[in-house]
Amino acid sequence: MRNSLLLLGVLVLRMGGCHQHPLTDYRPLDQVGMWSSSVEQLKTLNTSDAEVTQIVKLKQAGMSDEACVTMVTDARARQHLFSSADSAVNLVHAGYSESQVLEIARIDLLDVISGDAVMLRLVGLSDASVDTILHRRLKGLTTMSSAEIGRLKNTGLTEKQIMEQVNAGMTDAQADKEAALREAARNHSNTGFVRTHGRRSR
Numbered sequence: 001m002r003n004s005l006l007l008l009g010v011l012v013l014r015m016g017g018c019h020q021h022p023l024t025d026y027r028p029l030d031q032v033g034m035w036s037s038s039v040e041q042l043k044t045l046n047t048s049d050a051e052v053t054q055i056v057k058l059k060q061a062g063m064s065d066e067a068c069v070t071m072v073t074d075a076r077a078r079q080h081l082f083s084s085a086d087s088a089v090n091l092v093h094a095g096y097s098e099s100q101v102l103e104i105a106r107i108d109l110l111d112v113i114s115g116d117a118v119m120l121r122l123v124g125l126s127d128a129s130v131d132t133i134l135h136r137r138l139k140g141l142t143t144m145s146s147a148e149i150g151r152l153k154n155t156g157l158t159e160k161q162i163m164e165q166v167n168a169g170m171t172d173a174q175a176d177k178e179a180a181l182r183e184a185a186r187n188h189s190n191t192g193f194v195r196t197h198g199r200r201s202r
Contacts, residue, residue: 024043024048024049024052025049025052026039026042026043026052028052028053028056029042029052029056029059032060033059034065034068038066038068042055042072045076047072050081051072051081051082053085054084057085057086058071060089061088061089061092061093062092063092063098063101064098067101070102070105071102071105074105074106075108078108084105084110084111084114088101088105088110088114090114090115091104091114091117093118094117094118094121094122095121096117100131100134103138104117104134113134113137116145116146116147117134117137119147119150120133120134120146120149122146122150123150123153124153125159125162129159129162132163136166141169142169142170142171144165144166144170144171144172144175145172148172148175148176149162151175151176151179152165152175152178155182155183155186156186165178
């Protein structure tokens with residue numbers, strides 16, 4: 001009977017600790033300058049070694065301790081480990097602010113939005129326009145991809161005209177059709193016959 005109770009106790013401990021990370025090495029966080037108070041917060045979140053590696057990447061990209069802890073906390077709220085450091089770092093390097101990165105992380109869309117958001121910066125729109133487009137995507141509103149926005153811009157549309165289309169809810173399919181028409185018109189205008197005036201012979 002006693003052996004049975006001991007065995008039951010071991011099983012309960014194993015089941016209760018199956019997601020525990022008691023041997024996580026937090027020293028890399030100290031090496032990248034994280035405050036001990038922040039490390040203690042991460043310990044209470046039962047941070048894994050894999051997550052420590054992710055957090056080191058965030059710190060090396062210039063993210064604050066508070067932001068790192070917040071992203072792990074948000075991941076816990078959604079019942080998964082934090083594994084989107086690369087996406088977050090790409091956004092930082094593209095010029096997005098820490099608050100914007102946290103806003104995206106809060107709704108668990110870092111890996112979904114990061115690539116297109118980085119391309120959006122490369123299109124050359126103003127910060128205000130980028131912010132508007134980003135918030136439309138975070139709200140789940142129909143918004144053109146950065147590729148289609150860049151394509152329309154290359155056909156000669158101004159930023160104001162593009163943003164009017166964005167705010168009107170233009171889809172990628174509609175943008176593709178619009179860009180194709182403008183590209184065809186531009187190409188046609190460059191194929192007109194030009195008379196060559198030569199010197200008249202005597």
